Amino acid sequence: MTQSRFTGTDSYVATDDLTMAVNAALTLERPLLIKGEPGTGKTQLAEEVAKALDTNLIQWHIKSTTKAHQGLYEYDAVSRLRDSQLGDEKVHDIANYIVKGKLWEAFESDKRSVLLIDEIDKADIEFPNDLLQELDKMEFHVYETKQVIAARQRPLVIITSNNEKELPDAFLRRCFFHYISFPDTSTMEQIVNVHFPSLKKDLLSEALKVFFDVREVPGLKKKPSTSELLDWIKLLLAEDIPAEELHGDDPRKAIPKLHGALLKNEQDVHLFERLVFLNRKKSAQGNVDPR
Amino acid sequence: MFLELFFKLRKAEVPVSITEYLTLLEGLDKNLAGYSVDDFYHFARLSLVKDERFYDRFDVIFGEHFQGIKAALDEIFGEIPEEWLRKQAELFLSKEEMEQIEAMGGWDELMETLKKRLEEQKDRHQGGNKMIGTAGRSPFGAQGYNPEGVRIGQEKSRHRRAVKVWDKREYKNLDDSVELGTRNIKMALRKLRKFARQGAAEELDLDGTISSTARNAGLLDIKMVPERHNAIKVLLMFDIGGSMDDHVKLCEELFSATKTEFKHLEYFYFHNFLYEGLWKDNRRRHADKTPTMDVMHKYGSDYKLIFVGDATMSPYEITYAGGSVEHWNEEAGAVWLQRLLDVYPHAVWLNPEPEVRWERTPSIKITKELMSDRMYPLTISGLDEAIKELLKRTH
Numbered sequence: 001m002t003q004s005r006f007t008g009t010d011s012y013v014a015t016d017d018l019t020m021a022v023n024a025a026l027t028l029e030r031p032l033l034i035k036g037e038p039g040t041g042k043t044q045l046a047e048e049v050a051k052a053l054d055t056n057l058i059q060w061h062i063k064s065t066t067k068a069h070q071g072l073y074e075y076d077a078v079s080r081l082r083d084s085q086l087g088d089e090k091v092h093d094i095a096n097y098i099v100k101g102k103l104w105e106a107f108e109s110d111k112r113s114v115l116l117i118d119e120i121d122k123a124d125i126e127f128p129n130d131l132l133q134e135l136d137k138m139e140f141h142v143y144e145t146k147q148v149i150a151a152r153q154r155p156l157v158i159i160t161s162n163n164e165k166e167l168p169d170a171f172l173r174r175c176f177f178h179y180i181s182f183p184d185t186s187t188m189e190q191i192v193n194v195h196f197p198s199l200k201k202d203l204l205s206e207a208l209k210v211f212f213d214v215r216e217v218p219g220l221k222k223k224p225s226t227s228e229l230l231d232w233i234k235l236l237l238a239e240d241i242p243a244e245e246l247h248g249d250d251p252r253k254a255i256p257k258l259h260g261a262l263l264k265n266e267q268d269v270h271l272f273e274r275l276v277f278l279n280r281k282k283s284a285q286g287n288v289d290p291r
Numbered sequence: 292m293f294l295e296l297f298f299k300l301r302k303a304e305v306p307v308s309i310t311e312y313l314t315l316l317e318g319l320d321k322n323l324a325g326y327s328v329d330d331f332y333h334f335a336r337l338s339l340v341k342d343e344r345f346y347d348r349f350d351v352i353f354g355e356h357f358q359g360i361k362a363a364l365d366e367i368f369g370e371i372p373e374e375w376l377r378k379q380a381e382l383f384l385s386k387e388e389m390e391q392i393e394a395m396g397g398w399d400e401l402m403e404t405l406k407k408r409l410e411e412q413k414d415r416h417q418g419g420n421k422m423i424g425t426a427g428r429s430p431f432g433a434q435g436y437n438p439e440g441v442r443i444g445q446e447k448s449r450h451r452r453a454v455k456v457w458d459k460r461e462y463k464n465l466d467d468s469v470e471l472g473t474r475n476i477k478m479a480l481r482k483l484r485k486f487a488r489q490g491a492a493e494e495l496d497l498d499g500t501i502s503s504t505a506r507n508a509g510l511l512d513i514k515m516v517p518e519r520h521n522a523i524k525v526l527l528m529f530d531i532g533g534s535m536d537d538h539v540k541l542c543e544e545l546f547s548a549t550k551t552e553f554k555h556l557e558y559f560y561f562h563n564f565l566y567e568g569l570w571k572d573n574r575r576r577h578a579d580k581t582p583t584m585d586v587m588h589k590y591g592s593d594y595k596l597i598f599v600g601d602a603t604m605s606p607y608e609i610t611y612a613g614g615s616v617e618h619w620n621e622e623a624g625a626v627w628l629q630r631l632l633d634v635y636p637h638a639v640w641l642n643p644e645p646e647v648r649w650e651r652t653p654s655i656k657i658t659k660e661l662m663s664d665r666m667y668p669l670t671i672s673g674l675d676e677a678i679k680e681l682l683k684r685t686h
Contacts, residue, residue: 017333024323024337028314035343077501085509172341173310179343 012041012048013183013190021178022049031135031157033172036180039225042160045180046116049158055111058155060102061118068130071103071117072140072149094144103134107151115155121164128171136174183226185212195230196237203243207233214262217272224262232261296335296356303352305345314338328357494518524555526590526635528569530600531560538643541669542599545641557590562617563604564624564658565631583627587634595681596631596638599669602658603644609657628661638662639677643669 006022008014014022022045025032034042050057060071076097083091090096100108106115120128134140135157139150159175161167183191185208192204211232215223224232235258263269293315300307315338318324324334332353340349499514506512527549529535529542549556559569559581568580607614609624632638640658642649646668649655659666665680667673 016329017337020323020330020333021337024318024334027321027323028318030314033341077505081501081505081509169306169341173308175341176314176337177341178337179346 006049006052009048009052011194012044013187013194014045014048015183015187018045018178018180021176025158025176026156028176029154029156031159031175033159033161033167033175033177034180035161035163035177037182037223037225038162039227040180040182041226042180043116043118046114046118046158046160049156050114053112053114053156055113056109057114057116058102058106058109059116059118062120062123062127064122064124066123066127068123068127068134069101071101071131072134073101073104073142074099075144098142098144103140104149106155106157107138107149109155110152112153113155115157117157117159119162120159121161121167125165125168128167132171132174182215188226188229191226192230192233196233199233199237200243203236203241204233206243207236211262214259214272217275219271220263220268221265222263222268224264228262228264232258235261293335296352297339299352299356300339300349303348305340305348305352307339311339311341523553524590524594525549525553525557526586526594526596527556527558528565528596528598528600529558529560530563530598530602532562534601534603535643538601538669541643545599545669555594557594559586561600563600564602564608564615565598565627566615566618566620566624567622567627583631587631592634592636594635594637596635597677597681598638598640598662599643600640601642601644602640602655602666603652604654606653606657609654609661625657625661628658632662637681637683638665639680640666641669641673641677642666646673 006014006026007019021032021034024030034045036042046059047057075094076099080091080094080097102115106113137150138154139148141148188208188211189204192199192208196204207229211224211229214220239258241258259269259272263272293312297307297312315335318334318338324331335353336346336349340346494516496514496516499516500512503512503514504510527546529546535542546558549558559571561569565583567583569583569586570580572579604616605614608616609628612621612623613619614623640662642655644652644655649659649666655666665677667677667680
């Protein structure tokens with residue numbers, strides 16, 4: 001059996017459970033549903049899996065107006081109508097007006113492809129139900145031309161969701177489900193290392209400490225995520241800030257440099273500054289404590 | 292083979308079905324979860340659990356299930372003769388690891404320290420670098436990092452990294468019995484959407500236009516349709532003041548979430564229970580009262596009625612005329628509630644009090660009976676249930 005396994009790539013750190021999820025989906029040929037905090041690399045997973053398996057990635061980005069049949073095919077009635085008025089010869093064959101969707105594209109591919117259905121929760125509540133049969137059997141029927149399109153190679157289907165809508169049980173039952181939890185410090189270190197291999201060790205550990213401290217601040221509207229950390233480190237590197245300046249111990253410099261990259265929300269920045277200010281006051285009082 | 296685990300999960304109300312169980316077995320058959328408990332844990336979670344809200348419950352059950360085997364061992368742990376330990380260790384440890392032990396000062400020294408630690412230790416221990424127990428870096432106990440560790444009470448073999456993931460219960464805060472934030476409430480309320488086309492036709496109906504044009508032998512015939520919007524109408528009644536002060540934050544969140552979600556939303560306040568008057572502005576509650584009768588006449592029975600209140604008071608306030616704490620009421624609160632329920636067949640009562648207290652508080656019990664059991668806790672899952680009830684068709 002030429003079973004290729006996914007173990008993460010040189011630009012993507014996959015934890016054990018995530019690796020297991022992808023490999024299980026590959027072996028048992030089931031769709032894989034991925035949820036997780038924004039910025040934990042859900043969409044990127046599909047890209048990296050495609051890269052690791054050396055196959056093509058077909059992306060289907062879902063919007064609130066997306067309908068399930070658009071992923072299969074669309075019948076372009078308007079151009080047919082126009083062609084008929086112009087007397088075009090094409091008009092006699094209806095197949096000329098069938099526009100293939102992403103699912104069709106994935107089914108037709110000679111090599112097993114990776115199909116990403118991105119942010120499925122953006123679509124209408126009925127959307128996942130409309131795709132049940134197609135994802136289960138990996139085939140569908142084209143009414144206009146009366147042909148059945150079946151997958152030559154069952155594609156690996158990766159579906160991401162941001163939890164804006166609950167997905168129907170019947171749909172969930174057919175999928176594997178994985179929740180990408182927020183990485184712990186050691187995983188985070190690996191992730192940063194993969195992206196910035198030449199980063200100085202002490203700067204990295206200081207930056208991570210500040211980052212996890214900021215995440216701990218209660219009441220933040222949007223906690224900074226992995227992608228924000230990577231942006232921030234990029235900025236730190238560009239500004240060439242030494243590790244010492246990130247030290248939170250000095251109360252006068254308690255606000256980390258360039259925190260705008262970490263906190264994306266005005267209210268959060270205010271809240272953070274206020275907390276830092278309070279802390280500073282507290283520690284100042286502590287210092288003058290008379291004996 | 293894992294039927295017991297499966298039924299335990301079902302008992303804990305993790306929604307697992309036969310399909311998922313068969314998938315699990317299929318995966319095991321294809322050797323996906325090879326030989327380590329960790330792999331098995333990951334794969335079982337992947338195939339059985341379909342929502343991160345149930346991760347925590349799954350962790351607990353999984354832990355329990357595998358603890359069962361371990362607990363038996365833990366009990367006799369103190370009395371384990373050295374010989375037995377040695378034998379077990381020899382069974383589990385590879386040759387290289389045994390050599391490492393030798394390098395660390397030999398078997399006897401290791402055993403000596405183990406005995407000492409056993410004496411120091413009383414409770415079940417987890418984590419840490421010294422004590423015996425699970426998930427630590429001590430040389431003793433199961434599933435540790437230390438390469439020269441003695442593995443005690445670990446059912447089967449061949450692990451490398453193994454902190455017991457399910458014992459950490461990382462997903463605790465995702466369980467849906469915890470309180471809600473505005474966004475969560477909005478998510479839940481979204482289910483209370485029923486889109487309908489109402490009002491003036493102002494959107495181009497492309498499909499309709501095409502088909503009617505085609506029928507018209509190609510002469511353009513434009514069709515218009517009204518825009519879709521949420522057609523659900525909600526009447527919200529909040530209990531305010533008194534014992535509700537404890538729940539102000541929760542109610543504020545619910546209120547702000549509902550306000551943005553619904554086009555047709557009307558809200559009123561009441562104190563403790565429903566009587567002949569309601570008000571819209573709490574500061575002017577005595578000056579500016581709206582008679583409950585007027586509310587019932589003004590808003591049609593297609594409105595969905597949601598009460599939010601802790602229903603915690605003296606039972607007299609519900610059942611007797613003149614029972615109200617604020618004023619003299621001619622008719623009992625129960626009568627007024629019944630009138631409202633007669634007008635609005637779709638009604639629920641959301642109660643911020645924890646569900647465990649309901650049975651013990653007589654006034655909550657009475658209210659629940661009056662509502663014919665349609666009382667739900669003010670949590671995400673409670674809200675879900677309530678919305679399901681509201682969307683039911685009347686018979």
